[in-house]
Amino acid sequence: MAVRILVVEDDPAVREMLITSLERQGFEVIPAVDAMQGSEQLRQRPPDLILLDWMLPQVSGVEWARELKEDDQTRQIPIILLTARGEEEDKVRGFDSGVDDYVTKPFSPRELAARVKAVLRRTAPSTADTPLEAAGLRLDPVSHRVTGHGQSLELGPTEYRLLRFFMAHPDRVFTRTQLLDQVWGTNVYVEERTVDVHIRRLRKILATTGHDGLVQTVRGAGYRFSEQT
Numbered sequence: 001m002a003v004r005i006l007v008v009e010d011d012p013a014v015r016e017m018l019i020t021s022l023e024r025q026g027f028e029v030i031p032a033v034d035a036m037q038g039s040e041q042l043r044q045r046p047p048d049l050i051l052l053d054w055m056l057p058q059v060s061g062v063e064w065a066r067e068l069k070e071d072d073q074t075r076q077i078p079i080i081l082l083t084a085r086g087e088e089e090d091k092v093r094g095f096d097s098g099v100d101d102y103v104t105k106p107f108s109p110r111e112l113a114a115r116v117k118a119v120l121r122r123t124a125p126s127t128a129d130t131p132l133e134a135a136g137l138r139l140d141p142v143s144h145r146v147t148g149h150g151q152s153l154e155l156g157p158t159e160y161r162l163l164r165f166f167m168a169h170p171d172r173v174f175t176r177t178q179l180l181d182q183v184w185g186t187n188v189y190v191e192e193r194t195v196d197v198h199i200r201r202l203r204k205i206l207a208t209t210g211h212d213g214l215v216q217t218v219r220g221a222g223y224r225f226s227e228q229t
Helices: 012-024 035-044 061-070 090-098 111-121 157-168 175-184 193-209
Strands: 004-008 027-030 049-053 080-085 101-104 133-134 137-139 144-146 152-154 215-218 222-225
Touching: 004 035, 012 027, 012 049, 012 111, 012 157, 012 222, 027 035, 027 101, 035 061, 049 111, 061 090, 080 111, 080 152, 080 193, 090 222, 101 111, 111 175, 137 157, 144 193, 157 193, 157 222, 175 193, 175 222, 193 215
Parallel strands: 004 027, 004 049, 049 080, 080 101
Antiparallel strands: 133 137, 137 144, 144 152, 215 222
């Protein structure tokens, strides 16, 4: 089944361009000209993602995004905000409304498709409920419990997400930027050294069961999770 994208854009030319480029990528596109039409489409059938223009008539895209993220029925739907506002203050305001990404006009169809796919990957509900295991370290995605040789390990939320990402992608090197995007998300403003801080915390916790060596530093590149030394 094709991914369903609700495009809320009042400019006919831009809306048509979005529809055409997304359909070429295999997405099912549902157009709307404002928040009212968008709300009607949501009631009929929730989309997998919303592309939302900032400057809409009556209710702005930022206002509507905030409403959607405060509603239990729609808060899980990822939103990409489309806007000509490129200043940092505007981006912060957009992200504060709860959107998952921010694309500044003008943009190419290829860039938009890539951003859509990235957000869908990042926000997709996990279907991998099977526990992850490596060298006696076990992470259960269902119970959110982590054990080392049967001993319970208490991880903070960020360390848990970091470990889960590493264990799901063993023997691959990730840069700090890639880890920020995949674990923290692109809508969070944090410095790259934040990754180092959480890596140290994760290693300290894993050291209690002798698993700290699984999280390895690759000089000049980043980090990897591997049973091989």
